[in-house]
Amino acid sequence: MRAIVQQEIGGPEVLAVVDAPEPRPLPTEVLVRVSAIGLNPLEARLRAGEFPLLGRPPFTLGWDVSGVVEEAMTWRFRPGDEVFGMPLFPRAANAYAERVAAPALHLARKPAALSHVEAAALPIAxxxxxxxxxxxxxxxxxxxxxxxxxxxxxxxxxxxxxxxxxxxxxxxxxxxxxxxxxxxxxxxxxxxxxxxxxxxxxxxxxxxxxxxxxxxxxxxxxxxxxxxxxxxxxxxxxxxxxxxxxxxxxxxxIAVDPDPVALRGLVDLVDRGELRVHVQEVFPFERVADAHRMLDAGHLRGKLVLST
CATH class of the missing domain: 3.40.50.720 (NAD(P)-binding Rossmann-like Domain)
Known part of the structure; x- marks a missing residue:
């Protein structure tokens, strides 16, 4: 699979698309084929080395994902289910990638009213x-x-x-x-x-x-x-x-943490038409550096998203 890895602290140019081993889900986890990845200002700060949440490079950033379950080691989901969430935060979820292994409890079924791009923009925010x-x-x-x-x-x-x-x-x-x-x-x-x-x-x-x-x-x-x-x-x-x-x-x-109850509450609001998600721009996977330049510039309206 493709993943975005940084080998050193620095500007957006340190983010590189590489071939990486596919993760394997543990019991109670699922393997998600990622359709879209939400970007957050926190990730730009981690890339730049403002604080060592993920330790020293190399590492893969990212938490917000939306995609399709490919393999389920749990009764909570089945292959083919469309899901979204913020797995493992603040531990590394390695979500800037085409596949993510995630605890089932950190995900929810994607609302039908949201595209994968919109759903990926929702979890952390x-x-x-x-x-x-x-x-x-x-x-x-x-x-x-x-x-x-x-x-x-x-x-x-x-x-x-x-x-x-x-x-x-x-x-x-x-x-x-x-x-x-x-x-x-x-x-x-x-x-x-x-x-x-x-x-x-x-x-x-x-x-x-x-x-x-x-x-x-x-x-x-x-x-x-x-x-x-x-x-x-x-x-x-x-x-x-x-x-x-x-x-x-x-x-x-407040430091946000994975919360299945709140995640389902957000889904309910979307389903009732009381919550919509605004995405300012969608970047292809290969243009992650451009997306981070926009993150660095700030003053965003809503969220930025990577599409795989």
């Missing part, structure tokens, strides 16, 4: 939004939710999920992403290039941060007493947590 808003944030009908970066991968899913939960959704977005965020259902869209959100937003129950930097700290004043900030960018920060607690608010950092 969707599970991050779900775990931040539902599991950790406990958003319920009538809550006021602020989503930072509403036009991005996590943000565009989070807007739709918060609306499905019955929340009043405020988001920050710039340029053409403002109309995009409004189309997704955001009740208020703040142009961060023209307006300081900290001056115009108040009484928010939950803030979901997808940007990092000084955004969490600046978001403190927009929260109501007892409000909660969840950041999908930073780990738990003891100093920030203490600062928020002193102000009568909560601060949490």
């Amino acid at each position: 969707g599970l991050t939004a779900w775990q931040g808003l539902v599991d950790l944030g406990g958003v319920t009908a009538g809550d006021r939710v602020l989503v930072h970066g509403g036009g991005g991968g996590v943000g565009h899913v989070a807007i739709q999920l918060a609306k499905a939960l019955g929340a009043h959704v405020i988001t920050t977005a710039g340029g053409g992403k403002r109309e995009f965020a409004a189309e997704l259902g955001a009740d208020e869209v703040i142009d961060y290039a023209a307006v300081d959100f900290a001056e115009v937003v108040r009484d928010v129950d939950l803030v979901l941060d997808t940007l990092g930097g000084d955004v969490p700290e600046r978001s403190l004043e927009v929260l109501r007493p007892g409000g909660h900030l969840v950041t999908a960018v930073a780990e738990e920060d003891v100093r920030q947590a203490a600062r928020f607690a002193a102000a009568g608010r909560r601060f949490s950092g």
Whole structure:
């Protein structure tokens, strides 16, 4: 099979398509013939050596996949089933490849309403939004939710999920992403290039941060007493947590993990027509370096995907 391997830390040019041995599924796992691979900003950071999650090269990046089961060592799926998911995260799933061996519990049946390209773009973004808003944030009908970066991968899913939960959704977005965020259902869209959100937003129950930097700290004043900030960018920060607690608010950092319950919840939203996935561009497998250059540039609308 073909796989994308990097032998050294560096820029997009270190990503090379090579011949590689096909993985073998263990008991409770399936072998998936990959149709599409979702790309995430995290992978560009790992490629560049910003932190050693996968150790030293050589390694193969990637977690978000959608494809067809070829071999099943489990009763949960059968050959021919169309599946998608985020296997093994944060351990290496080696998903930049034409075949992936994955635990069955880390996958779900692909919604009929999504193509493989769209399904591959959903897992990390969707599970991050779900775990931040539902599991950790406990958003319920009538809550006021602020989503930072509403036009991005996590943000565009989070807007739709918060609306499905019955929340009043405020988001920050710039340029053409403002109309995009409004189309997704955001009740208020703040142009961060023209307006300081900290001056115009108040009484928010939950803030979901997808940007990092000084955004969490600046978001403190927009929260109501007892409000909660969840950041999908930073780990738990003891100093920030203490600062928020002193102000009568909560601060949490979230690291996404495989979750079959949440994955099925996302499928249900898709099936009900309450969630769609936006893919800005699809790259053929061989153009992975070009895709990573776009990841490096940032300011994406939705997600980028590799097609095998």
